[in-house]
Amino acid sequence: MGVKMDLQTVLLLPVHLLVWLYSLLTFLPWYFITGAQEKNVLAKRNKAKSTSGQPEGPYRSIDRFDSLAQMDFAGKDTLDKLFNHAAERYGPNHCLGTRQVLCEENEPQPSGKVFKKLILGDYKWITYEEMDVIVSHFGSGLAALGQQPKSTIAIFCETRAEWMITAQSCFRRNFPLVTFYGTLGEEAVAYGLNECGVTHVVTSVELLETKLKNVLPQIPNLKHIIYVENKTVSTAGYPEGIQLHSMEAVQKLGAKPEHLNLEIVKPKPADLAVIMYTSGSTGRPKGVMIVHSNLIAGMTGQCERIPGLGPKDTYIAYLPLAHVLEMTAEISCVTYGCRIGYSSPQTLSDQSTKIKRGSKGDSSVLKPTLMAAVPEIMDRINKNVMCKVQEMSFVQRTLFRLAYNYKLDQIKKGYDAPLCNALFKKVRGLLGGNVRMMLSGGAPLSSATQRFMNICFCCPVGQGYGLTETCGAGTITEVADYSTGRVGAPLICCEIKLRDWAEGGYTRKDHPNPRGEILIGGPNVTMGYYRKDGSLNDDFYVDESGQRWFCTGDVGEVHSDGCLQIVDRKKDLVKLQAGEYVSLGKVESALKNCALIDNICAYANSDQNYVISFVVPNQKKLTTMADQKGIKGTWEEICQHPVMEMEVLREIKVVATSSKLQRFEIPVKVGLSPEPWTPETGLVTDAFKLKRKELKNHYLHDIERMYGGK
Known part of the structure; x- marks a missing residue:
């Protein structure tokens, strides 16, 4: 065995020598051409500091230290104004895209189960101009069906183009949108619909028939159900007084002159835009009240951390749109003229569970440049690729590891390894090959998985931290920051401070860095929970200057450069x-x-x-x-x-x-x-x-x- 290993080491010597020579010859030209020195300076700079000079904060971004940002486009202080601006500016450009289902096949498994497999065609796109018309007609149609301004309307639907069309229609006519996850239980959905007194709900045929229909007798206020597919649904078995409509039928109703000219009551910045029901990890779902100005402030902070966001970008949408991370990401993309291609976790890649073997997953067809993901999905990609590496021949496996370790060493120093990038082309192709930035949120991302994505997908991975209660905005790591395990500095729309949690052993006097419960303050902090008594809104408060704060329950550590690391959660601590x-x-x-x-x-x-x-x-x-x-x-x-x-x-x-x-x-x-x-x-x-x-x-x-x- 020792002789074999010595022989393998000898055989790899020329490879090591080649890499060393390549590094020697190319490092200086690459260093100056790519501006590596400037990037290193950005990576190591102080990114935030305490406004009080005290270790507990509040900490603000160096880039917006004197005042917090509230909007990115002057005068565009409501969501309908943002969309109108985008429709005027990017009219003929692609906006929303959906793949056509060519056919479905049932594939029996050895276990006896039958999996449904899809063969999908190309993406079919609607332009910004076309979307503007659809939004106008659908909003008018909802008004014709009796939906009133400032009265809530619900969407209970999977992530798809019709979700975003519905949202923009509601923003335009000041219909506060109540959102529910597609996976939320029947009783939880009924509870939320009753709590908000919803009379109209937009859903899909599948969710209507498998979940919503079962609890309709428990929702006395509901009068109209709009399903997004263009098909006929039998009305048998539905309670008397409930009307079913297809989305297309509502659009046609709204296109009639007498309905299209119905007065539009435009929203104000302080008007309710969304009531977002969380699928929280404990208890009944809570509806978070989000006004227009909250969302605009939060998105202003998020977009500042995504360099070059604009019409050249393609975003792949597959996370639940009822989650604040996905909703704000998509509204931001529309605002900046990006195109959004819709997908799902089951069709994301060529290897996804619903993609027929030999046919293309959504990433391969769409070739996105931007992608959001939760750590669970990145961990899965990491483990699947590494399992494939284990199945390679010794030479292939050794070359992969050599390239991986070499690039890992370079990235830790803040550099890149262009020669190695070619070796990861096949791995990068799993997500289409063009991803220039990924954003991770929802839970902490391990350092190992973050490095894997950096190396194999050849792009920065921004870790973000935020909550529904803060419009998903809190912190995001800067592109130039090559550290791991941290979630970056406060966004320009908010500030962060720490509060001692003595029971858990975390205080602002801790060394080497202050630690404590994270409090987020700023215009992105939402208005509290819908129709809850005061005791459940205790986590929100307003300070002496009138600024709203949210107490997150997460425990953080602020590093010397102003970046935050999540180190614990109060509810996760057991004695x-x-x-x-x-x-x-x-x-x-x-x-x-x-x-x-x-x-x-x-x-x-x-x-x-x-x-x-x-x-x-x-x-x-x-x-x-x-x-x-x-x-x-x-x-x-x-x-x-x-x-x-x-x-x-x-x-x-x-x-x-x-x-x-x-x-x-x-x-x-x-x-x-x-x-x-x-x-x-x-x-x-x-x-x-x-x-x-x-x-x-x-x-x-x-x-x-x-x-x-x-």
Whole structure:
């Protein structure tokens, strides 16, 4: 074995020598041509500082230190004005695109399940001019059906062009839009519709028939249901008094002269634009009230961190539009003249679950330049690519690792490796090959996954931090910042300060950097929760200067350059029987780096002295390990086998030790889940955040088993 390794080392010497010579000959020309020196200066500069001079803040961006930004375009202080500006400026340009479904096929699986596979055509586009007309007609049609200004209207629909058309129609006519995730449960949707007193709802046929129809008797105020597809839906089984309309029929109604000329009551900056129901990780969904000026301020801050945003950009839209990250990203793209191509997690790439083998996924056809993603999706891409690398020949695998490690070393110094980029062309092609910037939000992104995306997709990955309550705006890392594990400096629309959390051991006097609960203040902070009593709005307050603040419940650390790092969450902290505090989020973040794990939930009872965990294992890796151990059976049987639990636990301990977790933080027992956790299962939110209460109820039997319960 030693002789073989020595021979391999000798064979690789010419490759190492070639890389060294290339670096020597090209570094100086590349350094000056690409402006690497200026980028390094930007990366290392102070990005924010305390306005009070105190460690708790408030911290503001150096780029907008004297006052917070409220709008990007002078006089465009409501969302309808932003869209009118875009329609006038970018009229003939492509705006929204949707792929045509050419055919569907049922593909039987070895397990007996049948998967639906799609063969899709090219993107079909509508221009800004065409969208302007559609928005006008649909808004008039809604008014003709009795929708009143300042009265709420709901959208319960998947991410698609019709969602954005509906939103712009409502913004134009001052109809506050109530949004629900497509994966939200029936009872939660009924609760939200009743709380807002909605009379009109826009939905898809699938959600109408599988979810909404079941709870219609519980929603007495609802009068009109508009479904987005152009088809006929049977009215059988619907309560009396509810009318069904297709979106096209409503547009035709609105195009009639007598309806098109109905008076438009234009919104004001302080008018309600959206009530966004979160699919929160605990309890009933809460409707966050967002006025026009909130959204415009938040988007102003976000767009400032995306250099060169404009008509040359193509954005791929596949995250839930009922999530503030996706909604603000798409409205921003429309404002700046980008084109938006619609997709879904099931059709995103050539390897996606609904794409027929041999046909093209949406990224390959669209070739986007901009993309937003949640860490869960980036982690999946990372693990899938690395699994493919393991299947390569020794020479291919060695060359890949050599290029990967060389570029990793360069990126850590703030440089690039153009020669290596050619070797990652195939990986980059998974997302179309043209992505120039990715934005990650919704949860912390691991340093390993961020570096993987930097290296293999040859683009910066901006980590963002924000909440629905702050219009998704808080911080975003600058493109020039090549550090990992941080979420950047405050955006130009807001400021951040820290509040001591003594119970968790976080204070502004901590060394080397101040730490504490993160408070976000600025014009992007929303108006609170809809129709809630005062006790549930305690997380919002107004200071002596009239500025609104939101107390996030997240714990942050502010670095010396003004950048924020998320280090904990108050609700994730559990005190063990012996008095040690365990941050469940910290444990999960560290253990997600384990190759055997696709997802993990750490759990601890305060009356116990150890942590346990539930794991969604990587099917390919665990099956291979089972074969090596001589364990046969179905996937469910493999996951339930005690030997496999012990093997996963052994791997967990190795990763936990390398991640420097304390002994009491390392899970002592593990349960393996054969089913992945998706928003459809109700165990994670649409942003793939863990729903701890639902997970606890789902695995109650396992908890009792692992804690030795009766």
